Amino acid sequence: MKTLLTGGTVVSMDPAVGDLVRGDVLIDDGVIVGVAERIEAPDAEPIDATDRIVLPGFVDNHRHTWQTAFRGIGADWTFAEWASAMHGTLKPHYRPEDVYAGTLLGRLEALHSGVTTMLDWYHVAQTPEHEDAAVAALRDAPGRSVFCLGAGWGSPGPVDAAVRRVRADLTGDGPVTMALGLRGVEATGTDTVARELELAAELGLRTSLHVDIASGAVAHLREHGLLRDTTTFVHGNGLSDEELRMLADAGSSLSISPDVELKMGFGSPTTGRALAAGLRPTLSVDDVPSAGGDMFSTMRTAFAVQRGLDGGLRSRDLLAFTTIDAAASCGLATRTGSLTPGKDADIILLRADDLTVFPVTDPAATIVSAGHPGLVDTVLVAGRVVKRDGVLVDVDLAALRTRLVESRNRIAAAAGIPLDGTWRPEPASK
Structure with a gap:
């Protein structure tokens, strides 16, 4: 299966690939196979990356x-x-x-x-x-x-x-x-x-x-x-x-x-x-x-x-x-960490049109000085879309939230500690 990210601002983190003001990223079977200003791939599923910064996860x-x-x-x-x-x-x-x-x-x-x-x-x-x-x-x-x-x-x-x-x-x-x-x-x-x-x-x-x-x-x-x-x-x-x-x-x-x-x-x-x-x-x-x-x-x-x-x-x-x-x-530099052809497609798309970062003049500087999780629009891991349009895919967050709160409350009760912000533990010796 092929996927084509089109029209994004590409920050590749690979000096050989460089950055692209407007670029495409082609993915085939979970692997990056091309990064260029324009890629023709009519058989690929397109993902519109307009007004997005495309960079490695x-x-x-x-x-x-x-x-x-x-x-x-x-x-x-x-x-x-x-x-x-x-x-x-x-x-x-x-x-x-x-x-x-x-x-x-x-x-x-x-x-x-x-x-x-x-x-x-x-x-x-x-x-x-x-x-x-x-x-x-x-x-x-x-x-x-x-x-x-x-x-x-x-x-x-x-x-x-x-x-x-x-x-x-x-x-x-x-x-x-x-x-x-x-x-x-x-x-x-x-x-x-x-x-x-x-x-x-x-x-x-x-x-x-x-x-x-x-x-x-x-x-x-x-x-x-x-x-x-x-x-x-x-x-x-x-x-x-x-x-x-x-x-x-x-x-x-x-x-x-x-x-x-x-x-x-x-x-x-x-x-x-x-x-x-x-x-x-x-x-x-x-x-x-x-x-x-x-x-x-x-x-x-x-x-x-x-x-x-x-x-x-x-x-x-x-x-x-x-x-x-x-x-x-992590011993994974040959698999991830940059948008390099041959590496797995671990890629994130950040909103460049969000008012907290718009207008994006220098993408790297903007990400570091003003970036936040609310910008993360799309996430791909090995080419699989796991977050789309700002929402995690196929995750029942309501049920998981309930489960985590119940876990927290049970542990706190068993330990005999309050959850109202008043607990100050006795320091442990180093």
Whole structure:
């Protein structure tokens, strides 16, 4: 089946293709086969992209969707309070059906706001049924997802059996693939990190690791030969410039969550320092109890902070961080992240006639400085239209909303916490 996007303003994120003030994109069997000013394809189903900006879908390489039911509850929390609340108070009361509801709504939210690829960093580990519920939710959402299985907050035990079990179910290169969430040297020790990296290599999995504080963890990993070009380090606000260069030398990736990092007290995002060290940063949402769930606000925060610090960055840098660079961090740069012939058709169409962005003179600058989820008119994943005319396709949102609210209310009641904005958790020790 062929589809032709016609008459849009194309921002390809591929230097070889460039940008087109007026362009067409031809899709055949889910793959981009042509990008040009005009393409004749009378046998293709047309999608009118007039007054739309056509660009690759966003890639979010670090989000904890199991927390979706508690959106906004942690806007005023520090990191220690968030850890205490989500992992100490609420998580013990999560049932598999709660994980499913939060994960599904969280993934649909991301799709709704133009995130065609998302790494779901799962650390609500309790039982195999919880893991299966998360995977089932990602499969039921029509997006490209990476299930990053972590061992759970503060859990020192072995993860081999769980990782192998889930990996046996997530083979191949389908819409839902797998990664391994490392726990880090501070949590489990050097030998355990080494074993988990060996396990990931054996199973062909990329890895992701949170490094929130100035612990010298990266230098320690390098000293023991444990830095990999398949690992994405998350946050890294406390990393020294030298440690950032170590990551660049190793070919590792860095995922920055600017809204959460600033609000929770991690410190300034490392965007500019990472670039100076030769490291291409990427951006991620992290969690919606504390921040918004769209990449527009994430880009804008990272952009404004770094411009305020040193005047560096250009708007197109931010688009690269959330498309082609983030795709590379997930091992998917050959499949998504740019409008390149031969790649899967993961494409979003943004309204250029909306009064909040009209008139669009510089598309990249407009997206970064003024973009918002309300602009996302159409979303395609591997050529399949999953959002059309601003509405998700074949999704019963009313039923899902009811299910998520019931899940939230049950967990809160079981945990004995109010939902009126008055609860302030006791901080957990780091």
